[in-house]
Amino acid sequence: MARLAGVSISTVSRALRQPDIVSPDVRGRIDEAIARLSYRRNVVAGALASARGMTIGVIIPSIINSFFAATIEALEQGMAGSGYQLLLGNTGYSAETERQLVSSFLAWSPAAMVLTGRRHQSETVGALLSSQIPVLEMWELSDHPIDMIVGFSHRSVGQIVLQHLARRGARQLGFIGAYMDKDYRTADRRTGFVEAALQSGYDAPIEVHLPERASAIGGATGLKELLARNPGIDAVFCSNDMIALGALFEAGRLGLAVPGDLKICGFGDLEFAAACEPPLTTVRPPGREIGLQIAKLLRGRLEGTTDGGGSFDLGVELVPREST
Amino acid sequence: MARLAGVSISTVSRALRQPDIVSPDVRGRIDEAIARLSYRRNVVAGALASARGMTIGVIIPSIINSFFAATIEALEQGMAGSGYQLLLGNTGYSAETERQLVSSFLAWSPAAMVLTGRRHQSETVGALLSSQIPVLEMWELSDHPIDMIVGFSHRSVGQIVLQHLARRGARQLGFIGAYMDKDYRTADRRTGFVEAALQSGYDAPIEVHLPERASAIGGATGLKELLARNPGIDAVFCSNDMIALGALFEAGRLGLAVPGDLKICGFGDLEFAAACEPPLTTVRPPGREIGLQIAKLLRGRLEGTTDGGGSFDLGVELVPREST
DNA sequence: CTGAAAGCGCTAACAC
DNA sequence: GTGTTAGCGCTTTCAG
Numbered sequence: 189m190a191r192l193a194g195v196s197i198s199t200v201s202r203a204l205r206q207p208d209i210v211s212p213d214v215r216g217r218i219d220e221a222i223a224r225l226s227y228r229r230n231v232v233a234g235a236l237a238s239a240r241g242m243t244i245g246v247i248i249p250s251i252i253n254s255f256f257a258a259t260i261e262a263l264e265q266g267m268a269g270s271g272y273q274l275l276l277g278n279t280g281y282s283a284e285t286e287r288q289l290v291s292s293f294l295a296w297s298p299a300a301m302v303l304t305g306r307r308h309q310s311e312t313v314g315a316l317l318s319s320q321i322p323v324l325e326m327w328e329l330s331d332h333p334i335d336m337i338v339g340f341s342h343r344s345v346g347q348i349v350l351q352h353l354a355r356r357g358a359r360q361l362g363f364i365g366a367y368m369d370k371d372y373r374t375a376d377r378r379t380g381f382v383e384a385a386l387q388s389g390y391d392a393p394i395e396v397h398l399p400e401r402a403s404a405i406g407g408a409t410g411l412k413e414l415l416a417r418n419p420g421i422d423a424v425f426c427s428n429d430m431i432a433l434g435a436l437f438e439a440g441r442l443g444l445a446v447p448g449d450l451k452i453c454g455f456g457d458l459e460f461a462a463a464c465e466p467p468l469t470t471v472r473p474p475g476r477e478i479g480l481q482i483a484k485l486l487r488g489r490l491e492g493t494t495d496g497g498g499s500f501d502l503g504v505e506l507v508p509r510e511s512t
Numbered sequence: 513m514a515r516l517a518g519v520s521i522s523t524v525s526r527a528l529r530q531p532d533i534v535s536p537d538v539r540g541r542i543d544e545a546i547a548r549l550s551y552r553r554n555v556v557a558g559a560l561a562s563a564r565g566m567t568i569g570v571i572i573p574s575i576i577n578s579f580f581a582a583t584i585e586a587l588e589q590g591m592a593g594s595g596y597q598l599l600l601g602n603t604g605y606s607a608e609t610e611r612q613l614v615s616s617f618l619a620w621s622p623a624a625m626v627l628t629g630r631r632h633q634s635e636t637v638g639a640l641l642s643s644q645i646p647v648l649e650m651w652e653l654s655d656h657p658i659d660m661i662v663g664f665s666h667r668s669v670g671q672i673v674l675q676h677l678a679r680r681g682a683r684q685l686g687f688i689g690a691y692m693d694k695d696y697r698t699a700d701r702r703t704g705f706v707e708a709a710l711q712s713g714y715d716a717p718i719e720v721h722l723p724e725r726a727s728a729i730g731g732a733t734g735l736k737e738l739l740a741r742n743p744g745i746d747a748v749f750c751s752n753d754m755i756a757l758g759a760l761f762e763a764g765r766l767g768l769a770v771p772g773d774l775k776i777c778g779f780g781d782l783e784f785a786a787a788c789e790p791p792l793t794t795v796r797p798p799g800r801e802i803g804l805q806i807a808k809l810l811r812g813r814l815e816g817t818t819d820g821g822g823s824f825d826l827g828v829e830l831v832p833r834e835s836t
Numbered sequence: 837c838t839g840a841a842a843g844c845g846c847t848a849a850c851a852c
Numbered sequence: 853g854t855g856t857t858a859g860c861g862c863t864t865t866c867a868g
Contacts, residue, residue, distance in 0.1 A: 196839045201863060211837065231619045232565060233861035235556045236844050243599075251581050251588075261575050264602060273620070276600045278588055295555045296597070404787035430784060437789040460754065460784075463728030465761040520855045525847060535853060557845035560860050 193221040204229055235297060244486065245293035246274050246302040249281045249371070250401075255456060256304065258475035259326065259482075263302070266483020272299060272490075279304075281370035287312045294319050300486055306330040306337060307372065322489040324482050327473075328373065329499055338481045338500040342373045345471050346380025348506050349425045349453050352469070354388055356451055356512050358423030361385055361393035364410035364435065365427040366402040374402075374427045377455060381425050393425075394418045402427065407434025408441075415442070422450055423512070429454035429461050429470055436464055436511065451512040466510035474502040517545040528553055559621060568810065569617035570598050570626040573605045573695070574725075579780060580628065582799035583650065583806075587626070590807020596623060596814070603628075605694035611636045618643050624810055630654040630661060631696065646813045648806050651797075652697065653823055662805045662824040666697045669795050670704025672830050673749045673777050676793070678712055680775055680836050682747030685709055685717035688734035688759065689751040690726040698726075698751045701779060705749050717749075718742045726751065731758025732765075739766070746774055747836070753778035753785050753794055760788055760835065775836040790834035798826040 190197045195214055203210045203218045210218075221227070235241035244267065248256040264274055275296060277289040287309045293301065294315060300322040306329075308316075316323050316334055323335040330337050353361065363382070368375045378395070385393050396413050398406040407426060411434070414421055426432035432454030436446060444450045446466055454461060457472035481500060488495060514521045519538055527534045527542045534542075545551070559565040570587065572580040588598055599620060601613040611633045617625065618639060624646040630653075632640075640647050640658055647659040654661050677685065687706070692699045702719070709717050720737050722730040731750055735758070738745055750756035756778030760770060768774045770790055778785060781796035805824060812819060 197861090198840080198863080199838055201861095202838085205863085209837075214838085228615070228619050230560075230621070230861050232556055232559045232621055233844090234863070236554075236560050236846085237861075237863040239844065239863090241556060251575065251585050252578065254576065254578065254581075257575050257578075257581055260600075261602060264575075264600075271616075273599050273601075273616070275597050276584075276588075278585060291552065292595075292597070295552050297554070297556055404784035408787050433784055434787040437787055440789050460728035460757055463732050463758040463761055465764050521845090522847080522856080523854055525845095526854085529847090533853075538854085554845050557860090558847070560862085561845075561847040563847090563860065 189221055189225055189227050192225065193217040239297060240299055241297040242272050243275045243293075243296050243298040244272050244300045244302060245277070245290070245296070245298040247277045247279060247286060247289050247293070248304045249279050251276065251278055254458065255327075255473060255475050259479040262476040262479025263483050264479075266480045267486065270487060270490075272486075281367070283307070283309050283312070287315075290315055299490055300324065302326060302482060302486075305373065306333065308334075322486065324485065326478050326482060329501055331499065333497055333499055335497045336485055336500070337498075338478055338485070338502060340474060340502050340504050341380075342376035343380030343383075345455060345473075345504055346377045346382070346425070347384040348471060348504065349455075350381050350384035350388065350390075352506055352508065353423045353425065353451060353453060353512060354390075356423070356447070358451055360418060360420045360422055361390055362411075362414045362418070362421040362424035363393045363395045363427075364398065364407060364414065364424060364431050365395070366398040366406055366431060367400060368397050368427075369399075377427055394421060398431075402430045404430050404434030404437070407431035407436075408438035409434075411435040411438045412442075424450065424452055426452065426454045429456040429458040429468060432468055432470065432511075433460065433464065436466075436468065447510065447512050453512050457507050461507070462509065464511070469509045469512040470507050472505045472507050474504065477502050513545055513549055513551050516549065517541040563621060564623055565621040566596050567599045567617075567620050567622040568596050568624045568626060569601070569614070569620070569622045571601045571603060571610060571613050571617070572628045573603050575600070575602055578782065579651075579797060579799050583803040586800040586803025587807050588803075590804045591810065594811060594814075596810075605691070607631070607633050607636070611639075614639055623814055624648065626650060626806060626810075629697065630657065632658075646810065648809065650802050650806060652700075653825055655823065657821055657823055659821045660809055660824070661822075662802055662809070662826060664798060664826050664828050665704075666700035667704030667707075669779060669797075669828055670701045670706070670749070671708040672795060672828065673701075673779075674705050674708035674712065674714075676830055676832065677747045677749065677775060677777060677836060678714075680747070680771070682775055684742060684744045684746055685714055686735075686738045686742070686745040686748035687717045687719045687751075688722065688731060688738065688748060688755050689719070690722040690730055690755060691724060692721050692751075693723075701751055718745060722755070726754045728754050728758030728761070731755035731760075732762035733758075735759040735762045736766075748774065748776055750776065750778045753780040753782040753792060756792055756794065756835075757784065757788065760792065771834065771836050777836050781831050785831070786833065788835070793833045793836040794831050796829045796831050798828065801826050
């Protein structure tokens, strides 16, 4: 290949990485040879030689969860054309699995690592730190990120919802949350909600904690249980729109008018929320924005701009619709 | 590291790959040294030396689409512990993007490639073929797969739905499909439905084609348009449960009883389908099963069992509920 | 601006 | 069963 272009191997390598530092005619010959041989640079060899790979390890709890899927898609789009490839791993909400994933991803000598959340095993943090690469945590906030963190405050989500329901005249509050022993972000939203409720003089919200992942079925059974425990409940915060959807249908089956008899608020602003009857009030997390911001920070770091770490709060937005 | 264990480098390499061909005491010393130095094998160097990487390139139209997310998750679980990593790419339903992705994935010398669908650009197929690695297509069937294909027939989905609606006494049919110029699997479901309808003596179904991706909002507007075009429609096949959900809500707003005035059938058996009011009749595609089957085939191929190519039909299942 | 030489960390023959 | 010897295809000094 170098022979065909009549230049040395190293010149080819240079031409490929920084086309403008080689003379135009040499570049032309190389481009031509590349086309003729349909040559493709071997990323693996490149990674080995330069000791920095062209992968970015991304670890999320679950790819099924559309919150993270949106972030991944945005991240991928944001990194498109950079030559970096995403290596994806699911923890299934297990810190131990996360540790294993980090460990095996580091064997790829990735250019950077992206993790979900701020709570990790100490070995995980240690491995990350000693790898010396940019580390991005996401979907939460922290005063002491490993390196950089971009997300929002789940407690404020709970607070915002409480304030909204209070404004709409809620009297007795309910809460349905799923998978809270594993998904501590959901637990944070609950905490923000409950604390704000108590501070505002409400009775403690009646709570149903679903053991499984958020689902519409769970929302339906959750609402039934909630009302069985206290029929006076007139406003319920569901930790996820999917739960809210199930609660909405269940309210219909129970003959409860929404929002007249029961106000329902979700979280996620999933695509169907606006199409429900009544349209679902919810809180929109910056899922895509997180991915794009990470791509931006990553490109900055990887292309040399050595700005330090930090915490980036992308905020959330209450989307008031007719269900509250 | 080899020095610490008092053995040669190649012995270490052997011990790591086939632990049982080295003597137990040497193995012990190596294990200890690994622990002491918290050594991690460099996959990149391994890939370069052996010319076969430990990645599996997986290309899907969109990670946001929960159908594919389910497959990916199952595939990941099926490959867990094998040491292979998934490299994920989204085509955004573009064959051209697919070609680029295949091209850049091949630079990683992956152990195998997994693509969605059976229709690819000829360069894509050529590149894949010349790479000599196992290639898996999925979510469709084909008599002439590149290598192996695992999926089901989208046309039969349409046929099954038609038969079901006919049994339930449908008289005038409607169809709402999304993104059909890009997503030809949806188009196949439509074809199966329309052909079967005509064969069964129905008038041609009234069709609404949504330009965007499947969404509940689209389902709502789609149903409205459908009924505007022919108020006599009493059964509608929605190409996706999300569309069906929107149609369900819209039917409620229009004061139509489901299934009394209007039967609605979806596709996907998305998690909320069972929780709707009324619960949604739908067709369940074998999303997880596809992922698991691919993992099985892949492991067979990668571990030597050289069974040839083939087409694996995993079938679909009608899930009759109360909406029809 | 270009070429030569020395590896990156591992695997894969091949001897011992 | 274990050690030796060559590379894998690139990047990266370092000279010219």
